[in-house]
Amino acid sequence: MSEIILEGRGVTRTFGDLRAVWEVDFQIRKGEILGFIGPNGAGKTTLLHMINNTRPPLTRGEIFFKGQRIDHLKPYQIAELGISRTFQIVKPFPGMTTLENVSIGALFGKDKIRNARQAREKTRSILAKVNLSQWENVPVENLNISEIKRLELARALAMDPELLLLDEVMAGLNPAEIELIMELIIELNREGRTIVVIEHVMKAIMGISQRIMVMHHGEKIAVGTPEEIRNDESVISAYLGERYAKMRRSNA
Numbered sequence: 001m002s003e004i005i006l007e008g009r010g011v012t013r014t015f016g017d018l019r020a021v022w023e024v025d026f027q028i029r030k031g032e033i034l035g036f037i038g039p040n041g042a043g044k045t046t047l048l049h050m051i052n053n054t055r056p057p058l059t060r061g062e063i064f065f066k067g068q069r070i071d072h073l074k075p076y077q078i079a080e081l082g083i084s085r086t087f088q089i090v091k092p093f094p095g096m097t098t099l100e101n102v103s104i105g106a107l108f109g110k111d112k113i114r115n116a117r118q119a120r121e122k123t124r125s126i127l128a129k130v131n132l133s134q135w136e137n138v139p140v141e142n143l144n145i146s147e148i149k150r151l152e153l154a155r156a157l158a159m160d161p162e163l164l165l166l167d168e169v170m171a172g173l174n175p176a177e178i179e180l181i182m183e184l185i186i187e188l189n190r191e192g193r194t195i196v197v198i199e200h201v202m203k204a205i206m207g208i209s210q211r212i213m214v215m216h217h218g219e220k221i222a223v224g225t226p227e228e229i230r231n232d233e234s235v236i237s238a239y240l241g242e243r244y245a246k247m248r249r250s251n252a
């Protein structure tokens, strides 16, 4: 059996009466690319927030990273352990260049870079990797959406994560730009990083993930290979509505 790098047990987050994430058990295997899908409002981003503790903490449940309980730790402590993420709503530091934005990540990562020169060197190698070297000294306000998404990825990578959580890094990109990001994700995975990819671009996520986890209305409704997920009745009905699923069953 493959090693589990991150595990959640009964993870729950409510907002008033709303069950944003409800009693979700999940396991992420070391070395995999796990696709994480579900209709709008399913609870995907909320689940990511709970892993990094970047929002008010979970209502209930436990999260373990390599066997160590982390749900009570501070975001910077979680980053130091080796988990980093991108944000769906990207907020680069305005008034700073691409290089400066990414350097900040390098100062907070798990390999404990503590001086600006080292951070800059590391940052340059990451910018090269995500194809942003030519924008190194450009204020982030001047980047387009595709560059901003890669900047966000670079900021997460600067922390040198073992586990990388990506929240819609392909949203708003054209097919060629999506292709670039997909290749990058595969390369990062080959370097040994475990990667969770939240994405609505189905073709992309089905193409790069070994396994897919599906949420709907705050609950985990399926986990399996892309092939299994494509044929899963509960997934089809979550995306297309119960009526379509019934129609499909009666035509089968």
Ligand SMILES: Nc1ncnc2c1ncn2[C@@H]1O[C@H](COP(=O)(O)OP(=O)(O)OP(=O)(O)O)[C@@H](O)[C@H]1O
Binding pocket: 015, 018, 020, 038, 039, 040, 041, 042, 043, 044, 045, 046, 047, 088
């Ligand atoms: N801070 C908050 N206060 C109240 N409700 C919230 C808050 N954050 C999220 N929600 C609600 O929790 C539910 C889950 O939201 P979440 O953003 O996790 O979904 P998602 O799966 O990431 O959706 P999308 O694909 O649209 O990004 C939604 O109904 C959302 O409106």
Ligand SMILES: [Mg+2]
Binding pocket: 044, 045, 046, 088
């Ligand atoms: Mg989201």
